[in-house]
Amino acid sequence: LAAFRPVQATQLTAGQMAALTGEQVQACNVGFLSRLPTDALQALENITVAQASGFTWSNIARLNPMQFGILLADNAAAFGACRYRGTTIQQFGSLTATQLNKLTIAKLQFIPAADFTVLSAELAAQIRPILIQSLTADQLNSMSASALCALDRRYLSNKQIASLSELTISGMNNQQFVSMLGDRLGDISMSALSGISLEHLSSLSR
DSSP, rough: OOTTGGGGGGGHHHHHHTTTTTTHHHTOOOHHHSSSSSHHEEEEEEEEOHTTSOOOOHTTTSSHHHHHHHIIIITGGGGOGGGTTTTOOOHHOOHHHHHTTOOOHHHHHHGGGGGGGGGGGHHTTOOHHHHHTOHHHHHHHHHHHHHTTTSOGGGGGHHHHHHHHHHHTSSSSSHHHHHHOOOOTSOOOOOGGOOOOOOHHHHTOO
């Protein structure tokens, strides 16, 4: 396999790649693997961390969720932060709490904000404090109300609370609003105040 030219990889199929042994996969060079069609790349079960560490972020974005979890989550220390900029919703949504918490601040911040739309409340509740503190405004505002309000609010800074948008606040139910913002009303930005509903306000007096 090492004798194949990278350009030839473009013509290989998922069926052909699925038939390779682990030893054969490990003999492939990065240039060859990078040129495989997406379905052929995703058919490989034995890509090594050393091979994947040579991928560009756009090639990492073509890995299937299982490959991504094994390579870039379980072995996060082997990859630079910029490699996470192409993380797909499917890849991000497959992560466990253990895998997510292995990421550094820089790596988490490179993950596209759109991916956070699939963050579950169960997983959000398990994010370690230093990562909560590093969540960007776009990431926070992409979360569902249940996921956002499952974060340990003790670690959300005043600046992060101020970054919550009108739409994000209006999407909270009364219980979520009170638990997340009831004692931090002064941190809400001027532009987001219109997201506070009459029901939200009435719930504060109870």
